Amino acid sequence: MPKLSPERRGRVLVVDDQPINIRMLHAVLAEEFEVFAATSGEQALEFCRGNKPDLILLDVVMPGMDGLEVCRRLKQDQDTRAIPVIFVTAGTLAEEENACWSAGAADFVSKPVNPLTLRNRVLAHLQFKLHMDALQAMAFADGLTGVANRRLFDDTLNAEFRRCGRSGEPLAMLMIDVDCFKRYNDRYGHQAGDDCLKRVALALKEHLKRPYDLVARYGGEEFACMLPDTDEAGALAIAEELRLAIAALAIAHADSPVADHVTISVGVAVLRPAPDGDSAALLGLADQALYRAKHEGRDRCRLAA
Numbered sequence: 198m199p200k201l202s203p204e205r206r207g208r209v210l211v212v213d214d215q216p217i218n219i220r221m222l223h224a225v226l227a228e229e230f231e232v233f234a235a236t237s238g239e240q241a242l243e244f245c246r247g248n249k250p251d252l253i254l255l256d257v258v259m260p261g262m263d264g265l266e267v268c269r270r271l272k273q274d275q276d277t278r279a280i281p282v283i284f285v286t287a288g289t290l291a292e293e294e295n296a297c298w299s300a301g302a303a304d305f306v307s308k309p310v311n312p313l314t315l316r317n318r319v320l321a322h323l324q325f326k327l328h329m330d331a332l333q334a335m336a337f338a339d340g341l342t343g344v345a346n347r348r349l350f351d352d353t354l355n356a357e358f359r360r361c362g363r364s365g366e367p368l369a370m371l372m373i374d375v376d377c378f379k380r381y382n383d384r385y386g387h388q389a390g391d392d393c394l395k396r397v398a399l400a401l402k403e404h405l406k407r408p409y410d411l412v413a414r415y416g417g418e419e420f421a422c423m424l425p426d427t428d429e430a431g432a433l434a435i436a437e438e439l440r441l442a443i444a445a446l447a448i449a450h451a452d453s454p455v456a457d458h459v460t461i462s463v464g465v466a467v468l469r470p471a472p473d474g475d476s477a478a479l480l481g482l483a484d485q486a487l488y489r490a491k492h493e494g495r496d497r498c499r500l501a502a
């Protein structure tokens with residue numbers, strides 16, 4: 198029988214108002230998968246907002262919010278729509294099945310549940326979901342450094358810009374450029390240049406701690422960081438920390454006119470986006486600030502005027 202790879206146990210959320218049903222499903226699945234439980238539709242949605250499961254087994258008939266409504270809401274939300282939902286149904290009427298498909302079901306299992314059918318259905322959908330996750334991660338990662346690529350960054354920026362436009366939060370942007378990188382390549386070779394970019398990317402990523410901060414490779418030797426809900430003082434402080442963190446890597450750069458090690462220049466811009474605003478304005482401001490940092494001698498951070 199096929200199995201999931203040992204390094205990734207699928208996370209299955211079982212939603213049922215009857216504890217006895219949860220116990221039964223848990224008994225079938227717990228050996229192979231990580232199983233969580235919710236006893237109402239509301240609880241299931243709450244769970245998915247925090248720690249997203251890879252698959253949901255959902256009872257149709259529940260007091261309060263029923264399974265169909267839970268599924269509809271999950272499918273309407275960008276964040277949860279990719280989670281496959283398998284309904285556990287008592288009914289066998291075509292209309293009931295159609296209602297589940299319309300709500301966004303990936304599949305069904307009928308009560309009384311046949312443990313082997315349940316296990317195999319869960320496994321098939323989980324394998325598919327985890328493969329899709331892996332493909333998506335590859336499509337959105339920069340091939341050299343492993344941080345987000347520009348596509349993911351631009352998509353996330355547009356979404357964050359709209360979200361901050363609604364919430365009134367400030368959104369900060371850092372444009373980061375490795376100083377005199379052409380000379381680095383010329384002196385140490387392209388392979389060493391690649392290694393240097395990898396180390397810089399990793400240091401930037403390790404330094405940004407908040408879950409919504411995002412670092413991306415924006416172009417050749419240019420990186421961008423997006424810091425939601427961060428004001429000017431906060432963004433400048435982080436930019437300065439990043440500058441020091443890269444200096445602390447102490448990567449020798451004998452041909453740099455700035456220092457004997459690799460340094461970065463950082464342009465910082467912060468906006469409180471208007472609801473109909475354009476994220477290009479934020480990028481433009483950060484770019485101008487980066488230009489100033491370069492112009493004023495490199496190895497420094499500058500805030501957009």
Ligand SMILES: Nc1nc2c(ncn2[C@@H]2O[C@H](COP(=O)(O)OP(=O)(O)OP(=O)(O)O)[C@@H](O)[C@H]2O)c(=O)[nH]1
Pocket residue numbers: 341374375376377378379380382386387388389390391394416417418491495
């Ligand atoms: N090794 C390596 N080099 C790259 C990569 N992408 C861009 N570069 C190099 O980065 C250098 C960027 O050079 P410039 O744009 O002139 O800027 P700079 O030398 O960093 O000078 P300033 O930005 O003004 O400090 C070019 O030589 C590119 O070939 C890459 O993926 N790997």
